[in-house]
Amino acid sequence: MTTNLIVGAGTGLDHWRNARCLADMRPIDLTRLVPDGARAVIIAPHPDDEILGCGGLLQLLHAAGRSLLLISITDGTASHPGSTAWPAERLRQVRPQESEEALTRLGLSGLNWVRGGFEDTQVATCEDAVSAFIKQHLRPGDVVFATWREDGHSDHDAVGRASSRAAKAVGATLHEVPIWAWHWAHNDDPRVPWKRARKVCLSPYAIARKRYAAQAFTSQLEQDPSTGLEAVLPAPVLERLLQPFEVVFIQE
Incomplete structure (x- = not known):
């Protein structure tokens, strides 16, 4: 898959x-997904993917007392190409800070977290590393x-492959x-491994807290005044990721 799948408004929330x-x-029970005594490791290509996905x-795992590790692969410095309001140097500082704030909003301040610092949009070129x-x-x-x-984004795809290895x-x-x-697929889309898909069901409280955490990513949620481009995560995109469940493709 290629990044050209992420175009236009995408598949609507009503769909x-x-x-x-x-x-x-x-649905899948947390105890089956992450057995007692196992550590859960969340691997995010960019700051915000750990919250959006x-x-x-994360809330369920923390409440269940599971050991947690977050690995961020890039610092998300390429989210605003050509922007003078959000140059790469500023994003390198701000985006991890946004993740830190989002984790705090989930009650996960102090989470064990390591950052790779790989170049945003170039993960596929250094996949072995x-x-x-x-x-x-x-x-x-683990x-x-x-x-x-x-997933349709080159960094997401490369992180999936690298994580598998x-x-x-x-x-x-x-x-x-x-x-x-969720942007490019549709109901029963044959490109999606639905047979491996399981729901992690979320309470209204968990969804509200996830929404609150997602609002910490200010750099991604606001229009760029220097380019006139819309937000990286406009409201329809964000709403698709705030349903009363999250989906995982389980290892068979």
């Missing part, structure tokens, strides 16, 4: 709310949640999380 594939999707799951970086932070028995390797090398379990797929 997903009425999608049979989601209505029929089996796993903000509810990314896999090696991930591998050094994993241990046998349950890893990475972006789906066919690293998990296999150390004896960890890998589950994949769709994020941008």
Whole structure:
């Protein structure tokens, strides 16, 4: 898959709310997803992916007392190309700070967190190094949640592939999380591995707290005054990621 899938307004929220594939999707219990005693590792290509893809799951894992590790691959410096309001140097500072604030809003301040500092939009060009970086932070028995390797964004795809290799090398379990797929896919889309898809159901409180955390990413939520471009995460995109569940493609 290529980044040209992420164009236009994308698949509407009403479509997903009425999608049979989601209505029929089996839920999965947290104790099955991350067994007692296992550590959960969330791997985010960019600051905000950990919240958009796993903000509810993170809350459940924390409440259940699971050990947690967050790995951020890039600092998200390429989100505003050509911008004078959001140059790469500013984004390198601000975007991790936004993630820190978002985690605090989830009650996860002090979360064990490592950052790779790889170049945003270029992860596929250094995939071996990314896999090696991930591998050094994993241990046998970990349950890893990475972006789906066919999510439609080059960094997301590369992180999924690199995470798969690293998990296999150390004896960890890998589950994949769709994020941008909700933009280009549709009900029963044959490109999506629906048979592996499971729902992590979220309470209204968990959804509200995830929404509050997502609002910490100011750089992504506001129009860029220097270019006139709309927000990276306009309201319709964000709303698609704030449904009463999160989806994981489980390892078979």
